[in-house]
Amino acid sequence: MGGYSSEVNISLKSGNVVYKNLDTQKYQAYRVHILPEKWVALDNNNNEYSINKDDFSFKLEGKTILFDCVFNAIHGTPGEDGKILAYLELLGIKHTSAPFYQMALTFNKRDCLSVVKNYGIKTATSYFLNEGDTINTSEIIKKVSLPCFVKPNNAGSSFGISKVKTENELIPAIEKAFKEDSEILIEAFLDGREVTIGVINFEGNTKVLPITEIITDNAFFDYEAKYEGKSEEITPANLSNELQTKLEKVAVKAYKALNMSGFSRTEYIIVNGEPHFLEMNTVPGLTTESIIPQQAGKAGISLANLFENAIETALKTN
Template sequence: MKKNIAIIMGGYSSEVAISLKSGSVVYKHLDKTKFNSYCVHILKEGWFLVENEEHFPINKHDFSVEYKNEKLTFDCVFNAIHGAPGENGVILAYFDLLGIKHTSAPFYQMALTFNKRDTLSILRKYDIPTATSIYLNKGESIDVDFITNKVGLPCFVKPNNAGSSFGISKAHTKDDIIPAIEKAYKEDNEILIESFLDGKEVSVGVIEYNNVVKVLPITEIVSENDFFDYEAKYEGKSQEITPARLTEDEETKVREVAKKAYEVLNMSGFSRSEYIFVDGVPHFLEMNTVPGLTEESILPQQANEAGISLADLFENAIMSSLNSEA
């Protein structure tokens, strides 16, 4: 009997449009002969199963829906929500309470990795190199001289809990610091200010595939803009070269550190992390646990290079979840 799969998409953050696109691609490629798949929009204005532009309200008490005169329940949830409440773990805790399996890591791991500061603090304990950073809460006094003395110029100012490069600025001068902080605070009440790492940037996908932690072929990021911002990620203002142009030593090092980070953080499911090489050493930037899943997105590019189709990638995530003990 085919399992019922809810593909949740949308969310409550600035990434809603990107998430809707990712979720639609999952729906398109998921094998309909094996699964009954449904698009479920999780939006601030409501939760709905959406089919042919018709909206069926989700009952939040048990995540069911009245559909075609029957009560429809779900065996598994495919999480395609970038940002809140999918990537930060909030909605996953809800599914855990209901006993509904999902394709992401446990909610604590999702919340942890969504918080850039906390992720960096753990990985540093395991000798994984990172940029020098400062952490600020909204309302705290801002000492521009202290910031620039600590992290140098240029530096990056970014929301602590956000994705898709929303709210990120590269500050080249002291005068850029305050406007950059104000921009970041529009996305989050917590911000991170990091030193600029000058070197080759790569993106590394690490997933559980056939119950084994697998490091996918690496992608080199060459941005046409000042850094890998929203335009570079989603509007073609970058080259994404898979496999990356790395030496054998560089590739070995970044594959080892990416696998180590995944395991240290007790991850499962999808992940895509960014690294910058400084003097031949990969420095960790951040981890995305609900990466873009469109045909053009980096992780699907990497899976394709590894000989994994989107249908297989998505089916593997669902079967791993259905076969898990939790």
């Protein structure tokens, strides 16, 4: 838990929820804080022990502690972008996420969209910018129209995102997004219902969790809406059988097209009865108020079962 991004505090919350819900009769769990200034394991009394990066171990009372499995609760870098997973895979340590390349691919919104489009999944019209590119506001508006969304290409929890309604707002929004990432994505506004769909590996199968509809008074499902109660989250969403089936099929198609495993939560906007893929989160929030735990609860899956399943699935992988 932790990480190097703006999402560090959310990750620490998620990691602590996982830790508190693990069966102590089955697992000897340690919280590991991965932070820019230190990598440390914590015992029950919050004493810190430095992680040896040579083999991801630590010393406790003269004994070397090695891990059988790592539960990845790092939102953003280096957990959600695959970096730490590549390191763990080199060391031969099992983890609860998808392989590092799939994580890197889904974290990069631009590359992720290019893959799902190739499988016939609808997306918003988009425009890409790298830091240093010439910014032509009239060209951008001609392609994506107004209003539009400006977002960092590699960031989560809605950090750095702006909804732009006028051409004058475009440059400040771009500057805000560049504070989070050197690549940004500008997308056309999709006017429709927003839903978020959890897809996980559960007991050996790809399982779609009950769908959540997001209703927010904010301009979009931003940080406040996600974490400060500024939105209404309806689970299960009030959908016709036909639309629910369509959404579930698209969700499974995207999960498989991206070669995903482990957790995922994907946002879609429904426009004229058609789901449009926005983005996939591969380390979704796991706090008690987060959506995946809500959806799992509606599916009759307790937090303890949800987390234990992730660990047992990871331990069975090659």
